[in-house]
Amino acid sequence: MDDAVAGLAQDRSRLGRSSTAERVADILRDRIIEGLFMPGQRLSEESICEALGVSRNTLREAFRLLSHERLLDHRLNRGVFVRVLSAEDVSDLYRVRRVLEGAAVRRPPTPQALAQISEAMTDAERAAEAGDWRAVGTANIRYHQALVTLNQSPRLDEAMRQLLAELRLVFHVMENPRDFHEPFLDRNRELLKLIEAGEPGRAAAYLDGYLDHAEQLLLRAYEPNR
Amino acid sequence: MDDAVAGLAQDRSRLGRSSTAERVADILRDRIIEGLFMPGQRLSEESICEALGVSRNTLREAFRLLSHERLLDHRLNRGVFVRVLSAEDVSDLYRVRRVLEGAAVRRPPTPQALAQISEAMTDAERAAEAGDWRAVGTANIRYHQALVTLNQSPRLDEAMRQLLAELRLVFHVMENPRDFHEPFLDRNRELLKLIEAGEPGRAAAYLDGYLDHAEQLLLRAYEPNR
Protein backbone atom coordinates (compact mmCIF):
# COMPACT_ATOMS: atom_id res chain seq x y z
CA MET A 1 0.00 0.00 0.00
CA ASP A 2 2.92 2.31 0.65
CA ASP A 3 3.77 1.90 -3.00
CA ALA A 4 0.40 3.22 -4.06
CA VAL A 5 0.73 6.17 -1.74
CA ALA A 6 4.24 6.92 -2.95
CA GLY A 7 2.97 6.80 -6.51
CA LEU A 8 0.62 9.63 -5.76
CA ALA A 9 3.51 12.02 -5.39
CA GLN A 10 3.93 12.04 -9.15
CA ASP A 11 0.40 13.26 -9.68
CA ARG A 12 0.86 16.18 -7.35
CA SER A 13 1.70 18.45 -10.22
CA ARG A 14 -1.85 18.03 -11.48
CA LEU A 15 -3.31 19.44 -8.32
CA GLY A 16 -2.14 22.99 -8.71
CA ARG A 17 -2.97 22.87 -12.39
CA SER A 18 -5.60 25.48 -12.86
CA SER A 19 -6.18 29.15 -12.62
CA THR A 20 -8.41 31.17 -14.83
CA ALA A 21 -5.57 33.36 -16.01
CA GLU A 22 -3.52 30.36 -17.09
CA ARG A 23 -6.42 28.75 -18.84
CA VAL A 24 -7.13 31.98 -20.66
CA ALA A 25 -3.48 32.12 -21.67
CA ASP A 26 -3.73 28.56 -22.98
CA ILE A 27 -6.74 29.44 -25.09
CA LEU A 28 -5.12 32.54 -26.54
CA ARG A 29 -1.85 30.74 -27.14
CA ASP A 30 -3.62 28.12 -29.20
CA ARG A 31 -5.38 30.76 -31.28
CA ILE A 32 -2.15 32.58 -31.92
CA ILE A 33 -0.20 29.46 -32.78
CA GLU A 34 -2.93 28.22 -35.06
CA GLY A 35 -2.87 31.51 -36.87
CA LEU A 36 -6.44 32.48 -36.02
CA PHE A 37 -5.04 35.69 -34.65
CA MET A 38 -2.78 37.18 -37.29
CA PRO A 39 0.56 38.78 -36.45
CA GLY A 40 0.16 42.48 -35.88
CA GLN A 41 -3.48 42.17 -34.90
CA ARG A 42 -4.49 44.08 -31.83
CA LEU A 43 -6.20 42.18 -29.04
CA SER A 44 -8.66 44.47 -27.34
CA GLU A 45 -8.98 43.90 -23.63
CA GLU A 46 -12.62 44.82 -23.61
CA SER A 47 -13.82 42.62 -26.44
CA ILE A 48 -11.81 39.59 -25.39
CA CYS A 49 -12.65 39.64 -21.72
CA GLU A 50 -16.27 39.91 -22.65
CA ALA A 51 -16.03 37.11 -25.20
CA LEU A 52 -14.33 34.80 -22.68
CA GLY A 53 -16.44 35.84 -19.74
CA VAL A 54 -13.53 36.80 -17.52
CA SER A 55 -12.68 40.08 -15.93
CA ARG A 56 -10.21 42.54 -17.35
CA ASN A 57 -7.75 41.94 -14.54
CA THR A 58 -7.66 38.23 -15.15
CA LEU A 59 -7.25 38.76 -18.87
CA ARG A 60 -4.38 41.13 -18.24
CA GLU A 61 -2.60 38.48 -16.20
CA ALA A 62 -2.93 36.14 -19.15
CA PHE A 63 -1.58 38.83 -21.47
CA ARG A 64 1.47 39.20 -19.26
CA LEU A 65 2.18 35.51 -19.51
CA LEU A 66 2.01 35.50 -23.28
CA SER A 67 4.08 38.65 -23.68
CA HIS A 68 6.72 36.96 -21.60
CA GLU A 69 6.65 34.09 -24.07
CA ARG A 70 7.18 36.62 -26.84
CA LEU A 71 3.91 35.72 -28.49
CA LEU A 72 2.32 39.06 -27.68
CA ASP A 73 3.74 42.53 -27.85
CA HIS A 74 2.62 44.70 -24.96
CA ARG A 75 2.89 48.41 -25.73
CA LEU A 76 2.25 50.81 -22.92
CA ASN A 77 -1.12 52.51 -23.09
CA ARG A 78 -1.75 51.05 -26.51
CA GLY A 79 -2.70 47.50 -25.81
CA VAL A 80 -1.36 44.12 -26.78
CA PHE A 81 -0.66 42.95 -30.32
CA VAL A 82 0.15 39.60 -31.78
CA ARG A 83 3.89 39.63 -32.18
CA VAL A 84 5.33 40.46 -35.60
CA LEU A 85 8.72 38.89 -36.06
CA SER A 86 11.40 40.69 -37.98
CA ALA A 87 13.98 39.11 -40.24
CA GLU A 88 16.46 39.62 -37.39
CA ASP A 89 14.16 37.61 -35.15
CA VAL A 90 14.13 34.77 -37.64
CA SER A 91 17.91 34.75 -37.77
CA ASP A 92 18.10 34.76 -34.02
CA LEU A 93 15.65 31.91 -33.70
CA TYR A 94 17.85 29.86 -35.99
CA ARG A 95 20.96 30.78 -34.07
CA VAL A 96 19.29 29.38 -30.97
CA ARG A 97 18.20 26.29 -32.83
CA ARG A 98 21.75 25.63 -33.97
CA VAL A 99 22.91 25.78 -30.37
CA LEU A 100 20.09 23.72 -28.85
CA GLU A 101 19.70 21.12 -31.56
CA GLY A 102 23.40 21.05 -32.29
CA ALA A 103 24.13 20.15 -28.69
CA ALA A 104 21.36 17.56 -28.82
CA VAL A 105 22.65 15.56 -31.76
CA ARG A 106 26.10 15.34 -30.20
CA ARG A 107 24.71 13.44 -27.24
CA PRO A 108 24.45 9.70 -26.92
CA PRO A 109 20.82 9.11 -27.86
CA THR A 110 18.48 7.49 -25.35
CA PRO A 111 16.00 4.85 -26.54
CA GLN A 112 12.95 6.84 -25.40
CA ALA A 113 14.06 9.99 -27.15
CA LEU A 114 14.78 8.05 -30.33
CA ALA A 115 11.34 6.50 -30.13
CA GLN A 116 9.72 9.92 -29.86
CA ILE A 117 11.70 11.30 -32.76
CA SER A 118 10.92 8.27 -34.81
CA GLU A 119 7.23 8.52 -34.04
CA ALA A 120 7.09 12.16 -35.10
CA MET A 121 8.95 11.17 -38.26
CA THR A 122 6.44 8.53 -39.29
CA ASP A 123 3.54 10.83 -38.40
CA ALA A 124 4.98 13.43 -40.74
CA GLU A 125 5.41 10.92 -43.55
CA ARG A 126 1.90 9.62 -43.11
CA ALA A 127 0.48 13.15 -43.17
CA ALA A 128 2.50 13.92 -46.27
CA GLU A 129 1.01 10.92 -48.08
CA ALA A 130 -2.43 12.16 -47.11
CA GLY A 131 -1.53 15.59 -48.45
CA ASP A 132 -2.22 17.22 -45.10
CA TRP A 133 0.63 19.72 -45.05
CA ARG A 134 -0.57 21.44 -41.96
CA ALA A 135 -0.23 18.15 -40.08
CA VAL A 136 3.20 17.70 -41.62
CA GLY A 137 4.23 21.01 -40.11
CA THR A 138 2.91 19.97 -36.70
CA ALA A 139 4.71 16.63 -36.81
CA ASN A 140 7.87 18.36 -37.96
CA ILE A 141 7.73 20.57 -34.89
CA ARG A 142 7.26 17.51 -32.71
CA TYR A 143 10.32 15.98 -34.37
CA HIS A 144 12.56 18.86 -33.41
CA GLN A 145 11.06 19.13 -29.96
CA ALA A 146 11.89 15.47 -29.44
CA LEU A 147 15.37 16.08 -30.81
CA VAL A 148 16.08 18.57 -28.06
CA THR A 149 15.04 16.10 -25.38
CA LEU A 150 18.32 14.36 -26.13
CA ASN A 151 19.88 17.08 -23.99
CA GLN A 152 17.98 15.64 -21.03
CA SER A 153 17.28 19.10 -19.71
CA PRO A 154 13.77 20.26 -18.74
CA ARG A 155 14.82 23.89 -19.11
CA LEU A 156 16.12 23.38 -22.62
CA ASP A 157 12.92 21.52 -23.48
CA GLU A 158 10.93 24.48 -22.25
CA ALA A 159 13.10 26.92 -24.17
CA MET A 160 12.59 24.88 -27.32
CA ARG A 161 8.86 24.81 -26.78
CA GLN A 162 8.74 28.58 -26.64
CA LEU A 163 11.06 28.92 -29.60
CA LEU A 164 8.88 26.69 -31.74
CA ALA A 165 5.78 28.62 -30.74
CA GLU A 166 7.47 31.78 -31.98
CA LEU A 167 8.53 30.02 -35.14
CA ARG A 168 4.94 29.16 -35.90
CA LEU A 169 4.26 32.86 -36.13
CA VAL A 170 6.84 32.95 -38.89
CA PHE A 171 5.48 29.96 -40.74
CA HIS A 172 2.25 31.82 -41.32
CA VAL A 173 3.96 34.01 -43.86
CA MET A 174 4.71 30.96 -46.00
CA GLU A 175 1.92 31.03 -48.53
CA ASN A 176 2.62 27.50 -49.72
CA PRO A 177 3.18 25.07 -46.83
CA ARG A 178 3.93 22.15 -49.12
CA ASP A 179 6.90 23.78 -50.79
CA PHE A 180 8.27 24.63 -47.39
CA HIS A 181 7.77 21.39 -45.53
CA GLU A 182 8.18 18.73 -48.20
CA PRO A 183 11.94 18.98 -48.73
CA PHE A 184 12.54 18.47 -45.03
CA LEU A 185 10.91 15.08 -44.85
CA ASP A 186 13.90 13.37 -46.43
CA ARG A 187 16.28 15.47 -44.40
CA ASN A 188 14.62 14.56 -41.13
CA ARG A 189 14.84 10.90 -42.08
CA GLU A 190 18.50 11.19 -43.00
CA LEU A 191 19.32 13.07 -39.80
CA LEU A 192 17.60 10.42 -37.73
CA LYS A 193 19.67 7.74 -39.45
CA LEU A 194 22.91 9.53 -38.65
CA ILE A 195 21.93 9.85 -35.01
CA GLU A 196 20.94 6.22 -34.76
CA ALA A 197 24.19 5.23 -36.44
CA GLY A 198 26.08 6.98 -33.65
CA GLU A 199 27.76 9.55 -35.85
CA PRO A 200 27.40 12.76 -33.90
CA GLY A 201 29.92 14.67 -35.96
CA ARG A 202 28.22 13.98 -39.27
CA ALA A 203 24.80 14.49 -37.73
CA ALA A 204 25.80 17.91 -36.44
CA ALA A 205 27.20 18.93 -39.80
CA TYR A 206 24.09 17.70 -41.56
CA LEU A 207 21.90 19.57 -39.13
CA ASP A 208 23.79 22.81 -39.73
CA GLY A 209 23.14 22.60 -43.44
CA TYR A 210 19.55 21.74 -42.73
CA LEU A 211 19.04 24.80 -40.54
CA ASP A 212 20.89 27.11 -42.91
CA HIS A 213 18.57 26.07 -45.70
CA ALA A 214 15.40 26.49 -43.67
CA GLU A 215 16.50 29.89 -42.44
CA GLN A 216 17.21 31.11 -45.93
CA LEU A 217 13.85 29.94 -47.19
CA LEU A 218 12.12 31.90 -44.47
CA LEU A 219 14.27 34.98 -44.95
CA ARG A 220 13.50 34.93 -48.64
CA ALA A 221 9.80 34.90 -47.82
CA TYR A 222 10.41 37.96 -45.67
CA GLU A 223 12.22 39.91 -48.38
CA PRO A 224 9.19 41.22 -50.27
CA ASN A 225 7.82 42.79 -47.12
CA ARG A 226 10.44 45.47 -47.02
CA MET B 1 20.89 64.09 -40.28
CA ASP B 2 19.52 60.76 -41.39
CA ASP B 3 22.23 59.20 -39.30
CA ALA B 4 21.01 60.92 -36.17
CA VAL B 5 17.47 59.85 -36.87
CA ALA B 6 18.53 56.27 -37.48
CA GLY B 7 20.46 56.31 -34.22
CA LEU B 8 17.29 57.05 -32.35
CA ALA B 9 15.97 53.62 -33.17
CA GLN B 10 18.27 52.16 -30.53
CA ASP B 11 16.74 54.27 -27.80
CA ARG B 12 13.23 53.20 -28.68
CA SER B 13 13.35 50.45 -26.14
CA ARG B 14 13.54 53.05 -23.40
CA LEU B 15 10.29 54.64 -24.46
CA GLY B 16 7.95 51.87 -23.49
CA ARG B 17 9.95 51.36 -20.33
CA SER B 18 7.53 51.81 -17.54
CA SER B 19 4.55 50.22 -16.01
CA THR B 20 3.94 49.89 -12.34
CA ALA B 21 3.80 46.12 -12.51
CA GLU B 22 7.16 45.89 -14.24
CA ARG B 23 8.77 48.29 -11.85
CA VAL B 24 7.41 46.31 -8.93
CA ALA B 25 8.80 43.17 -10.52
CA ASP B 26 12.19 44.86 -10.86
CA ILE B 27 12.19 45.79 -7.19
CA LEU B 28 11.22 42.31 -6.06
CA ARG B 29 13.68 40.67 -8.43
CA ASP B 30 16.51 42.67 -6.91
CA ARG B 31 15.47 41.70 -3.41
CA ILE B 32 15.31 38.05 -4.32
CA ILE B 33 18.59 38.04 -6.17
CA GLU B 34 20.34 39.90 -3.38
CA GLY B 35 19.08 37.31 -0.95
CA LEU B 36 17.00 39.73 1.10
CA PHE B 37 14.09 37.41 0.53
CA MET B 38 15.22 33.94 1.42
CA PRO B 39 14.28 30.87 -0.63
CA GLY B 40 11.11 29.30 0.67
CA GLN B 41 9.85 32.53 2.19
CA ARG B 42 6.28 33.38 1.48
CA LEU B 43 5.50 36.77 -0.03
CA SER B 44 2.17 37.95 1.29
CA GLU B 45 0.13 39.90 -1.21
CA GLU B 46 -1.39 42.07 1.43
CA SER B 47 1.75 43.14 3.25
CA ILE B 48 3.77 43.73 0.10
CA CYS B 49 1.20 45.68 -1.82
CA GLU B 50 0.76 47.88 1.21
CA ALA B 51 4.51 48.33 1.68
CA LEU B 52 4.99 49.29 -1.96
CA GLY B 53 1.87 51.39 -2.19
CA VAL B 54 0.40 49.53 -5.15
CA SER B 55 -2.86 47.68 -5.49
CA ARG B 56 -3.16 43.95 -5.16
CA ASN B 57 -3.99 43.53 -8.84
CA THR B 58 -0.84 45.30 -9.90
CA LEU B 59 1.26 43.30 -7.48
CA ARG B 60 -0.21 40.08 -8.82
CA GLU B 61 0.84 41.02 -12.33
CA ALA B 62 4.37 41.47 -11.00
CA PHE B 63 4.19 38.08 -9.30
CA ARG B 64 3.22 36.47 -12.59
CA LEU B 65 6.26 37.93 -14.28
CA LEU B 66 8.63 36.63 -11.64
CA SER B 67 7.04 33.20 -11.50
CA HIS B 68 7.59 32.97 -15.21
CA GLU B 69 11.26 33.70 -14.60
CA ARG B 70 11.28 30.84 -12.11
CA LEU B 71 12.23 33.14 -9.26
CA LEU B 72 8.89 32.73 -7.54
CA ASP B 73 6.77 29.68 -7.01
CA HIS B 74 3.08 30.39 -7.42
CA ARG B 75 0.92 27.80 -5.67
CA LEU B 76 -2.77 27.99 -6.24
CA ASN B 77 -4.70 29.45 -3.32
CA ARG B 78 -1.61 29.43 -1.18
CA GLY B 79 0.32 32.39 -2.40
CA VAL B 80 3.75 32.95 -3.87
CA PHE B 81 7.01 31.76 -2.37
CA VAL B 82 10.60 32.47 -3.20
CA ARG B 83 11.71 29.54 -5.28
CA VAL B 84 13.59 26.73 -3.59
CA LEU B 85 15.84 24.93 -6.01
CA SER B 86 16.37 21.23 -5.73
CA ALA B 87 19.57 19.35 -6.45
CA GLU B 88 17.98 18.32 -9.74
CA ASP B 89 17.47 21.98 -10.58
CA VAL B 90 21.14 22.66 -9.95
CA SER B 91 22.15 19.84 -12.26
CA ASP B 92 19.79 21.11 -14.92
CA LEU B 93 21.11 24.64 -14.65
CA TYR B 94 24.59 23.30 -15.28
CA ARG B 95 23.43 21.22 -18.21
CA VAL B 96 22.10 24.40 -19.76
CA ARG B 97 25.31 26.25 -18.98
CA ARG B 98 27.34 23.56 -20.73
CA VAL B 99 25.22 24.01 -23.83
CA LEU B 100 25.10 27.80 -23.84
CA GLU B 101 28.65 28.53 -22.75
CA GLY B 102 30.04 25.58 -24.63
CA ALA B 103 28.59 26.91 -27.86
CA ALA B 104 29.91 30.36 -27.00
CA VAL B 105 33.56 29.42 -26.58
CA ARG B 106 33.54 27.60 -29.91
CA ARG B 107 32.72 30.81 -31.75
CA PRO B 108 35.21 33.23 -33.21
CA PRO B 109 35.39 35.89 -30.49
CA THR B 110 34.42 39.46 -31.30
CA PRO B 111 36.53 42.33 -29.92
CA GLN B 112 33.62 43.87 -27.99
CA ALA B 113 32.70 40.62 -26.33
CA LEU B 114 36.31 39.98 -25.39
CA ALA B 115 36.51 43.46 -23.91
CA GLN B 116 33.44 42.83 -21.78
CA ILE B 117 34.74 39.49 -20.56
CA SER B 118 38.10 40.99 -19.83
CA GLU B 119 36.55 43.84 -17.90
CA ALA B 120 34.51 41.49 -15.73
CA MET B 121 37.68 39.49 -15.15
CA THR B 122 39.68 42.44 -13.84
CA ASP B 123 36.75 43.61 -11.73
CA ALA B 124 36.65 40.21 -10.10
CA GLU B 125 40.39 40.24 -9.43
CA ARG B 126 40.21 43.72 -7.98
CA ALA B 127 37.33 42.76 -5.72
CA ALA B 128 39.23 39.65 -4.62
CA GLU B 129 42.21 41.74 -3.58
CA ALA B 130 39.87 43.95 -1.57
CA GLY B 131 38.41 40.86 0.05
CA ASP B 132 34.92 41.71 -1.16
CA TRP B 133 33.72 38.22 -2.05
CA ARG B 134 30.21 39.33 -2.71
CA ALA B 135 31.51 41.63 -5.43
CA VAL B 136 33.64 38.78 -6.75
CA GLY B 137 30.50 36.74 -7.18
CA THR B 138 28.79 39.57 -9.03
CA ALA B 139 31.74 40.09 -11.37
CA ASN B 140 31.94 36.35 -11.94
CA ILE B 141 28.36 36.38 -13.10
CA ARG B 142 29.11 39.28 -15.42
CA TYR B 143 31.99 37.26 -16.83
CA HIS B 144 29.80 34.36 -17.81
CA GLN B 145 27.06 36.62 -19.06
CA ALA B 146 29.61 38.26 -21.33
CA LEU B 147 30.85 34.84 -22.39
CA VAL B 148 27.45 33.96 -23.75
CA THR B 149 27.31 37.12 -25.82
CA LEU B 150 29.85 35.40 -28.08
CA ASN B 151 26.86 33.55 -29.48
CA GLN B 152 25.58 36.87 -30.82
CA SER B 153 22.04 35.94 -29.94
CA PRO B 154 19.75 38.22 -27.93
CA ARG B 155 17.56 35.26 -26.98
CA LEU B 156 20.47 33.28 -25.62
CA ASP B 157 21.63 36.36 -23.73
CA GLU B 158 18.22 36.62 -22.17
CA ALA B 159 18.13 32.92 -21.34
CA MET B 160 21.53 33.24 -19.66
CA ARG B 161 20.36 36.24 -17.68
CA GLN B 162 17.46 34.26 -16.27
CA LEU B 163 19.63 31.24 -15.63
CA LEU B 164 22.12 33.29 -13.64
CA ALA B 165 19.33 34.85 -11.61
CA GLU B 166 18.20 31.36 -10.67
CA LEU B 167 21.73 30.38 -9.88
CA ARG B 168 21.99 33.22 -7.38
CA LEU B 169 19.25 31.56 -5.42
CA VAL B 170 21.55 28.56 -5.15
CA PHE B 171 24.60 30.55 -4.18
CA HIS B 172 22.82 31.69 -1.06
CA VAL B 173 23.24 28.25 0.40
CA MET B 174 27.01 28.59 0.23
CA GLU B 175 27.94 29.63 3.72
CA ASN B 176 31.44 30.64 2.75
CA PRO B 177 31.54 32.67 -0.47
CA ARG B 178 35.30 32.89 -0.50
CA ASP B 179 35.87 29.15 -0.65
CA PHE B 180 33.41 28.96 -3.48
CA HIS B 181 34.50 31.86 -5.63
CA GLU B 182 38.25 32.03 -5.11
CA PRO B 183 39.28 28.94 -7.06
CA PHE B 184 37.45 30.18 -10.12
CA LEU B 185 39.44 33.36 -10.48
CA ASP B 186 42.41 31.53 -11.96
CA ARG B 187 40.14 29.37 -14.05
CA ASN B 188 38.35 32.33 -15.55
CA ARG B 189 41.70 33.89 -16.43
CA GLU B 190 42.92 30.69 -18.02
CA LEU B 191 39.71 30.22 -19.99
CA LEU B 192 39.94 33.77 -21.30
CA LYS B 193 43.48 33.11 -22.47
CA LEU B 194 42.44 30.02 -24.39
CA ILE B 195 39.65 31.94 -26.10
CA GLU B 196 41.93 34.82 -27.01
CA ALA B 197 44.49 32.35 -28.33
CA GLY B 198 41.87 31.02 -30.72
CA GLU B 199 41.78 27.50 -29.35
CA PRO B 200 38.08 26.70 -29.22
CA GLY B 201 38.60 22.99 -28.71
CA ARG B 202 40.80 23.37 -25.66
CA ALA B 203 38.64 26.20 -24.33
CA ALA B 204 35.55 24.00 -24.56
CA ALA B 205 37.27 21.14 -22.80
CA TYR B 206 38.55 23.44 -20.09
CA LEU B 207 35.10 24.93 -19.64
CA ASP B 208 33.55 21.49 -19.20
CA GLY B 209 35.93 20.67 -16.38
CA TYR B 210 35.23 24.05 -14.89
CA LEU B 211 31.49 23.55 -14.89
CA ASP B 212 31.72 20.01 -13.60
CA HIS B 213 33.71 21.22 -10.64
CA ALA B 214 31.36 24.09 -9.83
CA GLU B 215 28.33 21.83 -10.07
CA GLN B 216 29.83 19.31 -7.70
CA LEU B 217 30.70 21.97 -5.16
CA LEU B 218 27.12 23.16 -5.16
CA LEU B 219 25.67 19.68 -5.02
CA ARG B 220 27.87 18.86 -2.07
CA ALA B 221 26.49 21.91 -0.29
CA TYR B 222 23.01 20.57 -0.99
CA GLU B 223 23.71 17.10 0.39
CA PRO B 224 23.29 17.87 4.10
CA ASN B 225 19.82 19.23 3.48
CA ARG B 226 18.34 15.88 2.76
Place this chain on the structure above:
DNA sequence: CTTGTCGAATCGTTCAACGATCCTTACGTT
Protein backbone atom coordinates in the same frame (compact mmCIF):
# COMPACT_ATOMS: atom_id res chain seq x y z
C1' DC C 1 -3.32 8.74 17.90
C1' DT C 2 -6.55 9.40 14.21
C1' DT C 3 -10.41 11.63 12.27
C1' DG C 4 -14.05 15.24 11.75
C1' DT C 5 -15.36 20.04 12.33
C1' DC C 6 -14.87 24.97 12.60
C1' DG C 7 -12.98 29.58 12.07
C1' DA C 8 -9.44 32.78 10.63
C1' DA C 9 -6.49 34.14 7.06
C1' DT C 10 -5.60 34.51 2.44
C1' DC C 11 -6.22 33.79 -2.26
C1' DG C 12 -8.92 34.06 -6.88
C1' DT C 13 -11.87 36.72 -9.33
C1' DT C 14 -15.00 40.18 -10.44
C1' DC C 15 -16.74 44.83 -10.78
C1' DA C 16 -16.91 49.82 -11.03
C1' DA C 17 -14.51 53.91 -11.29
C1' DC C 18 -11.13 57.71 -12.54
C1' DG C 19 -7.14 59.68 -14.37
C1' DA C 20 -3.65 59.14 -18.01
C1' DT C 21 -2.43 58.33 -22.56
C1' DC C 22 -3.02 57.74 -27.30
C1' DC C 23 -5.31 58.26 -31.87
C1' DT C 24 -8.20 60.85 -34.88
C1' DT C 25 -10.17 64.74 -36.61
C1' DA C 26 -10.62 69.37 -37.36
C1' DC C 27 -8.99 73.95 -37.49
C1' DG C 28 -6.01 77.59 -37.95
C1' DT C 29 -1.24 79.30 -38.99
C1' DT C 30 2.82 79.89 -41.71
Place this chain on the structure above:
DNA sequence: AACGTAAGGATCGTTGAACGATTCGACAAG
Protein backbone atom coordinates in the same frame (compact mmCIF):
# COMPACT_ATOMS: atom_id res chain seq x y z
C1' DA D 1 0.84 72.13 -48.89
C1' DA D 2 3.17 71.43 -44.40
C1' DC D 3 2.99 72.08 -39.69
C1' DG D 4 1.37 73.28 -34.81
C1' DT D 5 -2.61 73.20 -31.86
C1' DA D 6 -6.90 71.83 -29.75
C1' DA D 7 -10.86 68.99 -28.76
C1' DG D 8 -13.08 64.43 -28.41
C1' DG D 9 -13.44 59.67 -27.95
C1' DA D 10 -11.58 55.24 -27.15
C1' DT D 11 -8.74 52.47 -24.50
C1' DC D 12 -5.40 51.53 -21.20
C1' DG D 13 -3.31 51.66 -16.24
C1' DT D 14 -4.35 51.46 -11.70
C1' DT D 15 -6.97 51.50 -7.73
C1' DG D 16 -10.24 49.97 -4.11
C1' DA D 17 -13.74 47.20 -2.48
C1' DA D 18 -16.29 43.10 -2.40
C1' DC D 19 -17.50 38.02 -2.09
C1' DG D 20 -16.96 33.21 -2.70
C1' DA D 21 -13.41 29.54 -2.57
C1' DT D 22 -9.54 27.36 -0.57
C1' DT D 23 -6.13 26.42 2.74
C1' DC D 24 -4.27 25.88 7.29
C1' DG D 25 -4.22 25.21 12.12
C1' DA D 26 -6.57 24.25 16.32
C1' DC D 27 -9.54 21.69 18.95
C1' DA D 28 -12.87 18.32 20.20
C1' DA D 29 -14.76 13.63 19.52
C1' DG D 30 -14.03 8.89 18.57
